[in-house]
Amino acid sequence: MTIQEIRKDFPLAGRVIYLDSAATSLTPIPVIAGVAEYYQEYNANIGRGVHRLSQIAGAKYLSSRRKVATFIGGKEEEIIFTQSATYAINTVAQGISFRTGDRVVISSLEHHSNFLPWLRLRNQGVEVIVVKASATGHLESEDFREAIDERTRLVAITHVSNVLGTITPIAEISKLCHEKGALLLVDGAQSVPHMPVDVEQLGCDFLCFSGHKMLGPTGTGVLWVREELLSQLSPLVVGGGAIEDVSMDEYLLVPGYTGFEAGTPNIAGVIGLGRAVDYLNTVGMDWVEAHEARLTEQLLRGLEHIKRVKIVGEEGTHGRIGVVPFTVGGMPPHDVALLLDEAAKIMVRSGHQCALPLMKGLGLSDGVVRVSLYLYNTQEEVEILLTTLNKALSRT
Ligand SMILES: Cc1ncc(COP(=O)(O)O)c(C=O)c1O
Known part of the structure; x- marks a missing residue:
């Protein structure tokens, strides 16, 4: 199956940019x-x-x-x-x-x-x-x-x-x-x-x-x-x-x-x-894994260059999957999530991610913004996230 065929099976995929699959995934027809x-x-x-x-x-x-x-x-x-x-x-x-x-x-x-x-x-x-x-x-x-x-x-x-x-x-x-x-x-x-x-x-x-x-x-x-x-x-x-x-x-x-x-x-x-x-x-789990790995690399490389964004934890692609947390200097995670939704219908998770002991250990009392990828996400969607974030943060 191609990514275009996959996306046709997910009614919500064309209506929003869904980057919150670690919370719950979209449902195919x-x-x-x-x-x-x-x-x-x-x-x-x-x-x-x-x-x-x-x-x-x-x-x-x-x-x-x-x-x-x-x-x-x-x-x-x-x-x-x-x-x-x-x-x-x-x-x-x-x-x-x-x-x-x-x-x-x-x-x-x-x-x-x-x-x-x-x-x-x-x-x-x-x-x-x-x-x-x-x-x-x-x-x-x-x-x-x-x-x-x-x-x-x-x-x-x-x-x-x-x-x-x-x-x-x-x-x-x-x-x-x-x-x-x-x-x-x-x-x-x-x-x-x-x-x-x-x-x-x-x-x-x-x-x-x-x-x-x-x-x-x-x-x-x-x-x-x-x-x-x-x-x-x-x-x-x-x-x-x-x-x-x-x-x-x-x-x-x-x-x-x-x-x-x-x-x-x-x-x-x-x-x-x-x-x-x-x-x-x-689709094949090997394909799912490889597809997400490509998007994760694109996401990590893009986030690195955005002013005030700090990737939390592993900054590289080694030994990780497409769940990427970050913070934005001077802006609480919930505000970042709302901004992304309002600006470009981008859905991400914000806050403590049901992992307070970890957050406390990291000294992040407000939590993080978490982007999580899945088989229906595309390079264009990752690019829109990066551009939206970049634009908004260079303004504020
Ligand atoms: C690692 C991990 N364990 C357990 C859970 C709980 O899953 P459920 O909501 O199906 O109970 C989650 C949900 O986010 C999770 O990410």
């Missing part, structure tokens, strides 16, 4: 059609009815599970659908029976959604250690060697920083974890949509990500759990649709993912997510 088709053609609950509509809906839902599993190199039995990456991470944090004295290791780069669920465990006597990123925002595997000891039950780290765009050396950290018998949870919310990700190559035990950041509908997320660990995890929520048997006194959950998906799931959303995976496969 096949995904919107997949959601609409569910409501128009086979709107029924799944796993509950024997009638034909329920059977069709159930088969489509299952097909999405297969697609998502294959997309990350996992098995369909290992996929739990959730409403968000946050819900997926909380499922693990609350689902493992942590004991007093256990250690959990996280990093200073984490999004609040991979911070709070672990800090909360301190109430249970769990020690939470935060490994600091380097000045350019990179996590070094050597810094984890010291933090991961025999008491470490779990390491929970982001694959790609949602603020700085830097990539974590997960495979190296995985070796350290497994040497010490610790589990590894990877927050893939910013990696799975943008690069080929394979759970076996990463060597992780849990992978959490959002559907709505990878062209899928909002209200979709995924928790991949290594198969042998499923039986050791308790679900966050129990109820209908997840049971093998119930009596007046007790219940037995269905083993495997079904036991983790109590209640009516986001059926239309998950079907849409399956279509999103089809879409990304058609």
